[in-house]
Amino acid sequence: MTRAIDSPISSALLPGRFAFLMGLYAENYHRLTRLFAPEKLGVGLYMSSVDDGLDVRLELLERHRYMLELRLTYCMLDADTGEFAPSAYLRMYQDAHVAEAIHCVPGKRLWQVLGPFPSARTVFQHRTRMNSFLTRWLEYLGEQGHSAGTLERVVTPLPDVAA
Template sequence: MSSIASRTTRIPRLSRFGWLMALYAENHVRLVRLFEPQHLAVGRYVSSVGDGLDVVLDVVEIHAYTVELRLSYAIRDPLTGQPDPSAHLRLYRDAKQVEATHCYVGRRWQDVIGMYPPPAEVVCHRLRMNTFLGKWIQYLAEQGHGVATLVPVPDATTTIAA
């Protein structure tokens, strides 16, 4: 019995931070497979599969190693007039990771967990947001959204709000 107990202690454990980094990498694979946003120009793109829930992908900014994106449905919140649900994303080209920085307009992490949260709470909040993102991207793929359904919206570059 003691040999079994000693074997289980040698199995490496994944920390919550390690789990989060793996989630970022998994979200990168899913998002790149779905829309290939690293190859898009700044602007607004819409994916429609005929279910009445058009997906809007805004390429907000392109930098040398990152791409700033917003993923949402073409649905507006009746109170704020902003897209809802909405996820602001940062695609790291070099690290091959996608991070959801916040998931609702006006609800940045400071609004949700305060200005000086303990590090464990920040990691937990990021885990929740990025788990949501992974499930959402998977759902969009299952509904038929993808590169083939993504079309640019003309003259939409001036209406993108980060």
């Protein structure tokens, strides 16, 4: 057990870089809460439009007791994948007050991005990059004027049912 703790990977990642990542998670939580207040939303799709021409989609995918699963995207399709891009899948832990980007590459699974057996360092660096991106993106969205006040729920009409 001691050997694992004293390994070069763990000593290189902890405590400074790990604390930095946890700080990003906390900052993302507070930015997301101030920006869109997703903890007050119901499961569904929401759109935010401001005068910049880049509509934002916020989708509350699942609501659990202490966690929300979200997807944040622009209403732009990636020419290669046909998916919305940029796109971030998020987990927002309400009890711990942290939010993490868990996936940011549309159309690809994590193993396709990092390889089949990524090292701990590779996974850690990837998480740091994704969450740094999320921090900057949330800051930018706020500067552009997106907010809980600009969010509108998208209600898709039910198909007509023959009587």
